[in-house]
Amino acid sequence: MTELCTLDLLYFDGVENEEGQIRPIFIPNSCHVCKAMRHESEPSSEIKLLSCSGCRMIAYCGLAHQKEHWAQHKDFCKVVQQVLRKEGRPSLFSDVSKLNLSPESWKAFRYNLMVRVEKSLTRPMQPYEQEMFLYPRVCDQCRMDDGTKLNECSGCHSFFYCCDQHQSKSHEEWCKDLKLLLDLNIEQSKKGRIDCMLPHKLLDSFEEFPPSLKEFLVLRMVGAMGAFAMGRNSLTLLTEFASYPLTVLWGLQEAAKLTDGIPLLGDRKSLVVHIVGAELPFECNNLAKWDVFFLNTLPALKSLYITFTGPELTGVPSGTWDDDLRCPHCERNNKHFICDFQPNTFYHDFVKSKNYIRPDVVVAFNCGLYRQTGFQGSDSWAKTLPCLLKEGVPLILTAYTAAEAPLDLKRLQDASSREPLEILMPPQKNPYRSSRPCRNFVSEVESPIIFKNQYITVVRKKCAK
Numbered sequence: 001m002t003e004l005c006t007l008d009l010l011y012f013d014g015v016e017n018e019e020g021q022i023r024p025i026f027i028p029n030s031c032h033v034c035k036a037m038r039h040e041s042e043p044s045s046e047i048k049l050l051s052c053s054g055c056r057m058i059a060y061c062g063l064a065h066q067k068e069h070w071a072q073h074k075d076f077c078k079v080v081q082q083v084l085r086k087e088g089r090p091s092l093f094s095d096v097s098k099l100n101l102s103p104e105s106w107k108a109f110r111y112n113l114m115v116r117v118e119k120s121l122t123r124p125m126q127p128y129e130q131e132m133f134l135y136p137r138v139c140d141q142c143r144m145d146d147g148t149k150l151n152e153c154s155g156c157h158s159f160f161y162c163c164d165q166h167q168s169k170s171h172e173e174w175c176k177d178l179k180l181l182l183d184l185n186i187e188q189s190k191k192g193r194i195d196c197m198l199p200h201k202l203l204d205s206f207e208e209f210p211p212s213l214k215e216f217l218v219l220r221m222v223g224a225m226g227a228f229a230m231g232r233n234s235l236t237l238l239t240e241f242a243s244y245p246l247t248v249l250w251g252l253q254e255a256a257k258l259t260d261g262i263p264l265l266g267d268r269k270s271l272v273v274h275i276v277g278a279e280l281p282f283e284c285n286n287l288a289k290w291d292v293f294f295l296n297t298l299p300a301l302k303s304l305y306i307t308f309t310g311p312e313l314t315g316v317p318s319g320t321w322d323d324d325l326r327c328p329h330c331e332r333n334n335k336h337f338i339c340d341f342q343p344n345t346f347y348h349d350f351v352k353s354k355n356y357i358r359p360d361v362v363v364a365f366n367c368g369l370y371r372q373t374g375f376q377g378s379d380s381w382a383k384t385l386p387c388l389l390k391e392g393v394p395l396i397l398t399a400y401t402a403a404e405a406p407l408d409l410k411r412l413q414d415a416s417s418r419e420p421l422e423i424l425m426p427p428q429k430n431p432y433r434s435s436r437p438c439r440n441f442v443s444e445v446e447s448p449i450i451f452k453n454q455y456i457t458v459v460r461k462k463c464a465k
């Protein structure tokens, strides 16, 4: 199923557009304009939603909102109508239940349908329009799409089934995350991007990081009252910021416990961190998160030097920011925070440049090392793999799913087969993963919801004795 590789981008499920604003999001049982919802499970609170009679793929709370959206929806709707006329079907998914598709074929069916419609559009399809194909309102089991006969899960309002037999038990595992995702999407659609302040607490003694991001964040950094005041949605977004720096710290802490030659985290006076395959919206959004979670939590740490490299890192000038970005605590305590940007640069080119400083740790977040279609469809990791492992320097990798993490490790091992790797932490669930749910189309059968940094692996090249 090679054509699905082009869908790698959908892994990221970003709801922010390039300007950092919230883009339109498709929520199947809500009005596309105002996000008012129809809850079959709560008939008392019912609002009537009208499906667009042209394409039957999008709904509105009334004519006013349908009219408001028509200018943007018109060309898409016409293209879908052409397909329907040609095939003599009332809706795009009307016959799917008869096809008895396997989960993989169902995935391909939606993807191919999307591509077909996109080809007839004279503009790129918007992400919310892609979502109309990828996450339609159909029965989870038989894909039946008759809206009048579909039930929805009363827990998450994001899961649909035609009859009790088709209400799968396995849904329980994802129900809470789907609800959280819905709440985030609705709040952000209505009010715009949710703000979340980084904690400004300075820890004056070193304590081991507990095996839980929420515990560390709530008990040590924000405080229970602070967390309560933030609310669940803001706190969830804060876990995503915090997950990047804290995953590095947790990985380093655990690695130091397991092997000689890696200094204990609490004793570190300086740290040089290389972030490989960095991207502006992820590793580099809100740069203060690196300062706040490294320099403000490690009392002994005086200097933090972070280099961001990657072909997909664009829109930042190359070079260093010496202390310009540090927080007031660090300024007062004479702690140094240096950010070094190497945009449009592969790590294997960076290691040969004059800007290279030997790192204390190398990190690749949500890296997909195993994928041979990385940057612009080419196998960009092949050249980088040997450069990720400097003798004795720990390498931290994170992955989205349980299936991907071992594949990343395997590729790394294959690339350094002559010098076996020391596996400090085999692929495992990362207690410092983000709590912000993202939909996952690419490997939805394994896990329909994924989180940034969900799995962690730590390795290093053995030191020559």
Ligand SMILES: [Zn+2]
Binding pocket: 031, 032, 033, 034, 035, 036, 060, 061, 062, 065
């Ligand atoms: Zn509306």
Ligand SMILES: [Zn+2]
Binding pocket: 052, 053, 054, 055, 056, 057, 058, 073, 077
């Ligand atoms: Zn329509």
Ligand SMILES: [Zn+2]
Binding pocket: 139, 140, 141, 142, 143, 144, 161, 162, 163, 166
């Ligand atoms: Zn069904």
Ligand SMILES: [Zn+2]
Binding pocket: 153, 154, 155, 156, 157, 158, 159, 171, 174, 175, 176, 178
């Ligand atoms: Zn549910």
